[in-house]
Amino acid sequence: MKRVTTPLLRHWQYFLVPLLTLFFPAMGQDARLQSYIEDGLRNNQGLKQQRFILERNLFALKEARTFFYPEVNFSTSYLDSRGGRKISIPIGDLLNPVYSSLNELTNSSAFPKVDNVSQTFNPRNYYDAKFRTSLPLYNAEITYNTKIRKEQIHLQQAEIDVYRRELVKEIKVAYFACQQSDEAVRILESAVSLARENLRFNQALVKNDKAIRTVISRSENELIGLEARLGNARNDAVNAKAYFNFLLNKPLDNALEIAQASELVSFTDSAAEGRREELLKLESLSKINALSGQLARAGALPKLSTFIDLGSQGDFVNFNKDTRYYLFGVTLDWRVFANNRTQYKVKQAEMEQKATGEQISQVEQQLQLQNKTAANTLQSAIQTYQAAKSQTTLSQQYYSDQQKLYREGQSLYIELLDAQNRLIADQLQQSISYLNVQTRSAELERARASYLFSN
Incomplete structure (x- = not known):
């Protein structure tokens, strides 16, 4: 039988590359992945929404601070009425007898008769326009409201940090999924090429009466099956890249630079464990509850303010020194009785603070469990990957x-x-096992909050 050049040697690199690259770290992978992470942190739509909420809270703090400053308002009113209640003023009855006596004494008519007056209570053709400047002298509620607004900013910043860490993990997992899908495509493309070479080799054997025709049918069936699996793998790769672009807020068909999967020097996470932002959120929430209790107590304190009005009032259109006026005053508002309303509000805030304290304790335990579980899962994934690598060899x-x-x-x-x-099957399993290791490593990094943000 004539010796035919083996197709395995021709496609040896398709099988060796996934194995050899496992022993050489890809120097450019971290930089490329880091670049995608920075793009995601800049462009992700969900993160933008969280930042808009933070900006809203910043404006709310500025709004709360404005209550410490004077406030100037302009108000005006015009009144005109007909009818209604009246008051009778007997001017004629009082003055006419006197005027008659004076006319007789002076032998003249210099003092005419005067009619009685009927004056309505409602003003007629009357306006009042004024500028009122008011300033709070003492109001504890304004102070505590401002502190609450400030703490809400810290709460939202912690919320953003939580979202950022979760986004970093999702971007890494999606990136590794793209690597694995590309690796699966390369493995199946190599398998399809080998199947085609085997088909041509078997056809040559049948043609030279060295084998029966059954081997050709079996080779064709094997080739069809591999081509179908390759088509599915390519679709999976397209879907993985679409999801990755979605996280980056880029067009779903945007071209990506995905490095081939390569084993890192070490899978151990030596980075120092950071403070979880979930706890910072709860701590800020606890402070807000404490401030809410103080705000409720402040409702029972007196409120002192001052004001001055500069305006004009009189018949409509008239404006002169007789219509102009100013009015200065100091007001004291003190709630004397509200049927224990303040105490009830204080109790509500205290209960919320206690509930938040219990929640902090529970979350601390949950995070410790998550950290330990993630570390153990990563170790199991490494062992599975090493076994898969040996099986592939x-x-x-x-x-x-x-x-x-x-x-x-x-x-x-x-x-x-x-x-x-x-x-x-072993090559695909090794690729999946490596993806699992990278995914578990990203989850451990998330659990430890060890990723360092550039800003």
Whole structure:
């Protein structure tokens, strides 16, 4: 039988590259991934929403501070009425007898008769326009409201940090998923090429009466199955890249630079454990509850303020020195009785603060459990990956041996197919195991809050 050049040697790099790269760290991978993380932190829509909420809270703090300053308001009113209640003023009855006596004494009519007056209570053709300047002299509620607004900013900042850490983890996991999907495509593309070479080799054997036609049918079926799996793998790769672009807030079909998967020097997370932002959120919430209790107590304190009005009032359109006026005053507002309303509000704030304290204790335990679970899961993933890597190496050697035996006519084609399928399955499993290691590593980093943000 004529010796045919083995297709395994022709496609050796497709099987060796995934294995050899495991022992050499990719120098550019971290920089490329870090660049995508920074893009996501800048452009992610969910993070932008959280930042808008933070800006809203900043404006709310500025608004609260304005209550310490004077406030100037302009108000005006115009009144005109007809009818209604009246008051009778007997001017004529009082003055007419006197005027008559004066006319008789002076022998003249210089003093005419006067009619009685009927004056309505409602003003007629009357206006009042004024500028009122008011200033709080003492109001404890304004002070505590301002402190609450300030603490709400800290709460929202912690919320943003929580979202950022979760986003970093999601971007890393999505990036590793893109790596794994590309690796699966490369493995299956290599398998399809090998299947085509095997089909051509078997066709040559049948043509030279060295094998029966069954091997051709089996080769064709194997090729069809691998091509179908390759099509599915390519679709999975497209979907993985679309989701990755979604996290970056870029067009879903945007081109990406995804490095080939390569093992890091060490999977151990040596970074120092950081303070979880979830606890910072709860601590800020506890402070807000404490301030709310103080705000409730402040409602029972007196409120002292002053004001001055500068205006004009009189008949409509008239404006002169007689219509102009100023009014200065000091006001004291003190709630004397409200049926224990203040005490009830204080109790509500105290209960909320106690509930938040219990929640902090519970979350601390949950985070400790999450940290320990993530570390153990990562160790298990590393062991699984190392086992898969060893299995792939054995499958590679077994396939090479079966390929050699089949070329020499010392084994059946079904044994070669079995070795090939086992090799493909082990390579895919190794790729998935490596993705699992990277994913668990990102989860441990998230649990420890060890990722350092640039700003």
